[in-house]
Amino acid sequence: MTRTVLSSASKEVVIGFDEPFVVIGERINPTGRKLLAAEMKEGDYSRVEADALAQVKAGAHMLDVNAGIPMADEPRILAECIQLVQSLSDVPLSIDSSIVEALEAGLAVYQGKALVNSVTGEEEVLERVLPLVARHGAAVVAISNDETGISQDPDERFKVARKIVERAADHGIGREDVVVDPLIMPVGAMDSAGTSALNLIRRLREELKVNTTCGASNVSFGLPNRHHMNAAFLSMAIGAGMTSAITNPLHGPEMAAVRGADVVMGHDPNCKAWIRAYREPAGDGEQGRGGRRGGRRRRSA
Amino acid sequence: MADNESPANESPPEDEGDVVLSELDDGDLLIQMHDDLYDGLADEIIEGVNILLERGWEAYKVLTDALVEGMRIVGIDFRDGILFVPEVLQSANAMKAGMAILRPLLAESGAPRMGKIVIGTVKGDIHDIGKNLVGMMMEGAGFEVIDIGINNDVDAYLAALEEHQPDILGMSALLTTTMPYMKVVVEALKDKGLRHDYIVLVGGAPLNEEFAENVGADAYCRDAAVAVEIAKGFMAKRQGSAAAAELAAQ
Numbered sequence: 033m034t035r036t037v038l039s040s041a042s043k044e045v046v047i048g049f050d051e052p053f054v055v056i057g058e059r060i061n062p063t064g065r066k067l068l069a070a071e072m073k074e075g076d077y078s079r080v081e082a083d084a085l086a087q088v089k090a091g092a093h094m095l096d097v098n099a100g101i102p103m104a105d106e107p108r109i110l111a112e113c114i115q116l117v118q119s120l121s122d123v124p125l126s127i128d129s130s131i132v133e134a135l136e137a138g139l140a141v142y143q144g145k146a147l148v149n150s151v152t153g154e155e156e157v158l159e160r161v162l163p164l165v166a167r168h169g170a171a172v173v174a175i176s177n178d179e180t181g182i183s184q185d186p187d188e189r190f191k192v193a194r195k196i197v198e199r200a201a202d203h204g205i206g207r208e209d210v211v212v213d214p215l216i217m218p219v220g221a222m223d224s225a226g227t228s229a230l231n232l233i234r235r236l237r238e239e240l241k242v243n244t245t246c247g248a249s250n251v252s253f254g255l256p257n258r259h260h261m262n263a264a265f266l267s268m269a270i271g272a273g274m275t276s277a278i279t280n281p282l283h284g285p286e287m288a289a290v291r292g293a294d295v296v297m298g299h300d301p302n303c304k305a306w307i308r309a310y311r312e313p314a315g316d317g318e319q320g321r322g323g324r325r326g327g328r329r330r331r332s333a
Numbered sequence: 334m335a336d337n338e339s340p341a342n343e344s345p346p347e348d349e350g351d352v353v354l355s356e357l358d359d360g361d362l363l364i365q366m367h368d369d370l371y372d373g374l375a376d377e378i379i380e381g382v383n384i385l386l387e388r389g390w391e392a393y394k395v396l397t398d399a400l401v402e403g404m405r406i407v408g409i410d411f412r413d414g415i416l417f418v419p420e421v422l423q424s425a426n427a428m429k430a431g432m433a434i435l436r437p438l439l440a441e442s443g444a445p446r447m448g449k450i451v452i453g454t455v456k457g458d459i460h461d462i463g464k465n466l467v468g469m470m471m472e473g474a475g476f477e478v479i480d481i482g483i484n485n486d487v488d489a490y491l492a493a494l495e496e497h498q499p500d501i502l503g504m505s506a507l508l509t510t511t512m513p514y515m516k517v518v519v520e521a522l523k524d525k526g527l528r529h530d531y532i533v534l535v536g537g538a539p540l541n542e543e544f545a546e547n548v549g550a551d552a553y554c555r556d557a558a559v560a561v562e563i564a565k566g567f568m569a570k571r572q573g574s575a576a577a578a579e580l581a582a583q
Binding site: 303307312 | 373414415417419420422423
């Protein structure tokens, strides 16, 4: 049983085969968000703050922080955003950049055990990122592509993932600290993208025994009604063994799919989280729920 | 233990610190026990029951004031759609943990009971979640419950009635194909001249009031909370008329 333990200064989250699915909020990312990019570049992090709080409130277990703005001081901005988000919330973070210096700056200020997003199978990237991850005792997202690009062949992507896991071990990083992103392709572009993703997720879990993550919304690229397509994919991917995703927790269908899949997988005892998320809220002026008067006791166990 | 052991790290419950049950006075302890039943905390209910007994409370008073009253509140919120099945099952399990302590004491003291019910799912039907819930809520309301399980034919019902002499017979069915069997049981009771010895209550998802009337039951119970209310109502009438008969005989 593989457990990837991530933490902030005060909170632990576990990605694992027998754990509830971990939702990593994707919103703090200026890619494709012109306004956010401009603000972040000017040092205005008000939107970062709002995005962090809203995602945690919506049920994100972790947050991804990305500061990939062209022509900007990405290492500094990423570090500042990480410090800001850590001051607002206790969820562990995924430090997201394709620039090694930015990852380094982020890790330097991070409190706890971070998820570094990401390393690929490219030689140069492997040899720069993995020592950094090892030095900081972090975990890392492994993207299953290499110098040759993203292979259409799931077997090739599996081989790249295995290579990264083996190389991580050489650097003293255990397989429990490598979370593989199998790269989900749009089903709108290739009919077999869904089944090959599910097969790959299964193999990664059973043969390589690693946790998995993905950008779930890729699957629905170019299609109408994307949220429900993402939701269908998430449910099935969880059934196949996927253990986390970088996605938008503000989207109801995706979150319902994740929570429902947790129940079906037996990872939500007594449907507690499901009921908590979907119980009709108490009306105005009513305190707590129904006949319950006092505060909740802490379970002594 | 990881914080995401339950996936909803969202809005954690308000936490007012740990409560030491033994430091509460009787009134506050009862209120806390009602909340603990509501939250399905079996260990805390066991502790609360033991504290009340140590303080010299009669088992029957612990049953009625702590457990029955707590389950009454649970029943109301279940009926109103505020609580859901997994939560009521946890409450019922906490109640049962308390009952396990009280049961032998109640038997010793010959304490009064609300009434006795034989309950079971009809022949051909193996569904028992609803039936179990009714049984537990009945027990929570102070009834003695004899659960004869699933797939009961007429003989099984008659044997249980003969053996336990209950006030109430409860029948459950979850299928349109099995629910007509209730009529078979009621007809058998009529044939044997036993129909008026028992209050017959029926329930299950596909049933309704019209069906209950048609099979000759006394009432249809929409859910477990309603079943308890109806059972109590019939028992009050029954005890009322028994008392009246006694008076008339004097």
